[in-house]
Amino acid sequence: MAWKKRGVADGEAVQYTTIKARLYPDEAQAELFENTFGCCRYIWNRMLADQQRFYLETDQHFIPTPAKYKKEAPFLKEVDNQALIQEHNKLSQAFRVFFKNPESFGRPKFKKKKTDRDSFTACSHEFESGPTIYITKNGLRLTKAGIVRAKFPRRPRNGWKLKRVTVEKTKTGKFYACILYEYAVKAPEPVVPTPETTLGLKYSMARFYAADDGSAADAPHWLRQSQEKLAKLQRRLSRMEPGSRNYREAVQKYRLLHEHIANQRRDFIHKESSRIANGWNAVCMRGDSMQEVSKKKVLPGNALDSGFGMFRECLRYKLERQGKPLILVDRFTPTTRICSACGELRGCGLHRRAVWVCAKCGAKHQREANAAKNIKAQGLAQYFNRQELRESA
Ligand SMILES: [Zn+2]
Numbered sequence: 001m002a003w004k005k006r007g008v009a010d011g012e013a014v015q016y017t018t019i020k021a022r023l024y025p026d027e028a029q030a031e032l033f034e035n036t037f038g039c040c041r042y043i044w045n046r047m048l049a050d051q052q053r054f055y056l057e058t059d060q061h062f063i064p065t066p067a068k069y070k071k072e073a074p075f076l077k078e079v080d081n082q083a084l085i086q087e088h089n090k091l092s093q094a095f096r097v098f099f100k101n102p103e104s105f106g107r108p109k110f111k112k113k114k115t116d117r118d119s120f121t122a123c124s125h126e127f128e129s130g131p132t133i134y135i136t137k138n139g140l141r142l143t144k145a146g147i148v149r150a151k152f153p154r155r156p157r158n159g160w161k162l163k164r165v166t167v168e169k170t171k172t173g174k175f176y177a178c179i180l181y182e183y184a185v186k187a188p189e190p191v192v193p194t195p196e197t198t199l200g201l202k203y204s205m206a207r208f209y210a211a212d213d214g215s216a217a218d219a220p221h222w223l224r225q226s227q228e229k230l231a232k233l234q235r236r237l238s239r240m241e242p243g244s245r246n247y248r249e250a251v252q253k254y255r256l257l258h259e260h261i262a263n264q265r266r267d268f269i270h271k272e273s274s275r276i277a278n279g280w281n282a283v284c285m286r287g288d289s290m291q292e293v294s295k296k297k298v299l300p301g302n303a304l305d306s307g308f309g310m311f312r313e314c315l316r317y318k319l320e321r322q323g324k325p326l327i328l329v330d331r332f333t334p335t336t337r338i339c340s341a342c343g344e345l346r347g348c349g350l351h352r353r354a355v356w357v358c359a360k361c362g363a364k365h366q367r368e369a370n371a372a373k374n375i376k377a378q379g380l381a382q383y384f385n386r387q388e389l390r391e392s393a
Contacts, residue, residue, distance in 0.1 A: 200376025
């Protein structure tokens with residue numbers, strides 16, 4: 001992610017990066033974390049309930065601040081106030097997104113202990129005595145918890161500024177901290193795409209993506225294998241006596257496998273997006289909202305479906321920091337129904353086949369590669385149209 005920001009020198013851009021550290025809290029710190037997770041859920045639900053009531057009564061959108069609840073719920077005072085303020089920010093943001101695009105993004109929902117992730121976020125503040133959150137050689141200093149023992153996969157570089165920390169607990173009981181750093185870099189020279197250096201990508205259910213040159217993501221067979229194991233475990237669980245020792249062991253196994261799949265998927269997405277961002281000068285994709293994509297899902301348990309939105313975001317920032325554009329094509333443009341060779345628009349039906357021949361020009365098309373070609377052509381046209389407008393203005 002890179003964007004202009006006040007206080008940043010000319011020719012500089014701000015970038016963000018995250019270091020994910022494993023945390024080893026002592027007993028008291030772990031208890032404090034649990035309480036903070038609970039308080040965050042509590043305050044989110046209270047604010048959301050009041051927002052709804054207020055909206056019904058007055059037709060106005062308003063979210064009260066956490067301070068309002070402290071008198072009737074004194075336990076809120078025991079946890080980091082920053083974490084509660086962040087819940088207010090997150091809820092406000094969730095509503096902004098929802099109001100802007102209610103069809104793609106659902107209304108913010110109530111949080112449940114059973115299904116929602118245990119996490120809280122806190123921002124670091126600079127005081128004369130120093131920042132409120134910082135890292136030591138093998139620890140992370142938080143406002144209320146003090147120094148929590150931590151293991152870092154890498155260290156921040158000189159000049160990186162710690163902005164905020166999200167502490168989370170996985171279903172398998174591990175604690176992690178995602179530490180967000182901000183730093184300034186020299187703004188990259190903008191790269192102008194050409195047809196030869198631009199890649200068109202189409203979301204593909206079976207192959208993750210299909211490209212205009214006929215290539216596709218390497219079928220991640222390991223992912224499918226893990227997925228099959230997961231389904232097997234699920235079936236076994238459904239036959240077991242809930243609460244028994246075997247059941248509890250199987251549940252733990254199931255959660256570990258789930259985590260493993262999430263890690264595999266993240267690695268795959270990072271590798272693929274890096275490879276593409278480094279190898280091409282621009283990428284064209286459709287601007288679909290990911291909710292729509294997942295609504296179309298017909299293959300049960302396709303583990304990559306949920307990763308496509310993340311893939312697009314990774315591509316965006318990895319391209320951006322090299323001065324390259326990610327061009328999003330209007331999501332209502334017909335891309336599967338047009339012949340990429342002659343531009344003939346087909347009626348319904350035929351274009352749904354995996355391979356089809358254009359009745360007008362006789363070109364033979366792979367359905368997905370043809371769509372990716374159209375996305376690329378449309379994206380480039382859009383890009384240069386905009387450039388022209390900018391230059392004539
Ligand atoms: Zn044709």
